[in-house]
Amino acid sequence: MKKEVISSPIRWAGSKKKLLNEMLEETFKRHQKNYVECFLGSAVVLLNVINNNEDLDYENFYVNDINSNIINFYILLQKKPEYLITQIKELSDKYNNFSMDEKSSLFYEIRNIFNCSDNSDEKSIYFYFLMKTGFNGVYRENSKGHFNVPFGKKEKIIIDEKYLMNISKMIKKVKFYNLPFEDFLNKMNKKGILDDAFVYCDPPYLPDDLLVYQKQMLYTKDSFNHEMFFSTLNELNIKNVMISMSESIIADKIYNNPPFKKIDVRNIIRVINPKKLFSSKEVAYINYQIEE
Ligand SMILES: C[S@@+](CC[C@H](N)C(=O)[O-])C[C@H]1O[C@@H](n2cnc3c(N)ncnc32)[C@H](O)[C@@H]1O
Numbered sequence: 708m709k710k711e712v713i714s715s716p717i718r719w720a721g722s723k724k725k726l727l728n729e730m731l732e733e734t735f736k737r738h739q740k741n742y743v744e745c746f747l748g749s750a751v752v753l754l755n756v757i758n759n760n761e762d763l764d765y766e767n768f769y770v771n772d773i774n775s776n777i778i779n780f781y782i783l784l785q786k787k788p789e790y791l792i793t794q795i796k797e798l799s800d801k802y803n804n805f806s807m808d809e810k811s812s813l814f815y816e817i818r819n820i821f822n823c824s825d826n827s828d829e830k831s832i833y834f835y836f837l838m839k840t841g842f843n844g845v846y847r848e849n850s851k852g853h854f855n856v857p858f859g860k861k862e863k864i865i866i867d868e869k870y871l872m873n874i875s876k877m878i879k880k881v882k883f884y885n886l887p888f889e890d891f892l893n894k895m896n897k898k899g900i901l902d903d904a905f906v907y908c909d910p911p912y913l914p915d916d917l918l919v920y921q922k923q924m925l926y927t928k929d930s931f932n933h934e935m936f937f938s939t940l941n942e943l944n945i946k947n948v949m950i951s952m953s954e955s956i957i958a959d960k961i962y963n964n965p966p967f968k969k970i971d972v973r974n975i976i977r978v979i980n981p982k983k984l985f986s987s988k989e990v991a992y993i994n995y996q997i998e999e
Contacts, residue, residue, distance in 0.1 A: 719749035
């Protein structure tokens with residue numbers, strides 16, 4: 708499996724990319740009927756799983772994220788790629804021909820429309836545009852759930868039609884879900900999909916300081932409860948699960964419990980701050996045997 712890592716059309720906090728192929732090759736459970744991913748994010752893992760599927764050998768792909776913008780973007784790219792590409796090309800041509808002041812006004816105008824719109828096609832087009840023109844290309848929401856990243860002062864945006872068409876073809880068979888992880892896993896369970904599946908989970912960032920985590924759980928609305936997530940996996944008695952994480956004492960406390968065991972996925976680089984790449988020791992907790 709010596710293919711180049713395919714990048715995602717969308718940049719995402721916590722995205723995995725470096726050494727992704729090595730992680731798929733060395734640690735993923737192959738030859739299962741279904742590939743299930745609970746926290747899709749940028750979809751970079753899914754795209755590379757599909758790219759390496761001759762080796763991994765999955766038949767069906769079921770993926771989920773609670774963020775509706777990312778899921779609706781991929782559904783539109785899957786179903787109406789020509790329409791999506793034409794619309795974003797039109798918008799980016801307009802942007803590229805503007806002065807920096809005009810670019811800035813266009814960005815804030817689109818950001819406003821995006822935050823008020825409930826038309827999912829329109830939102831997906833604007834979502835892509837905002838991710839390309841916002842500061843550092845990151846996605847961030849305020850407490851009202853509004854995208855609030857400032858203008859990124861980018862001179863030019865380049866839309867690679869061939870690449871986007873290729874991604875659209877790659878994801879033709881994928882089933883996308885936009886649910887909290889527990890609803891998604893329950894749905895997969897009821898449909899019998901988990902009986903023959905490999906379930907990959909890259910949950911939201913877990914602070915490596917216990918106090919920070921406890922404070923976050925107490926005071927931050929909607930903060931991700933890792934204990935609850937781990938109990939859901941165990942209650943549903945799901946086989947062949949991988950949870951990837953950067954190494955910490957809290958992560959071990961929550962996840963290094965039977966039937967799970969810890970493995971080292973070294974040198975995988977997490978892109979948390981898009982400007983500053985830093986390498987941390989990546990580990991994973993799995994409840995299956997790795998093939999030799
Ligand atoms: C660390 S990111 C996944 C990154 C992804 N592996 C990548 O390489 O881009 C975690 C994702 O979990 C999603 N998420 C957060 N809480 C969730 C929940 N309760 N249920 C489902 N998804 C959730 C976030 O929207 C985010 O995209």
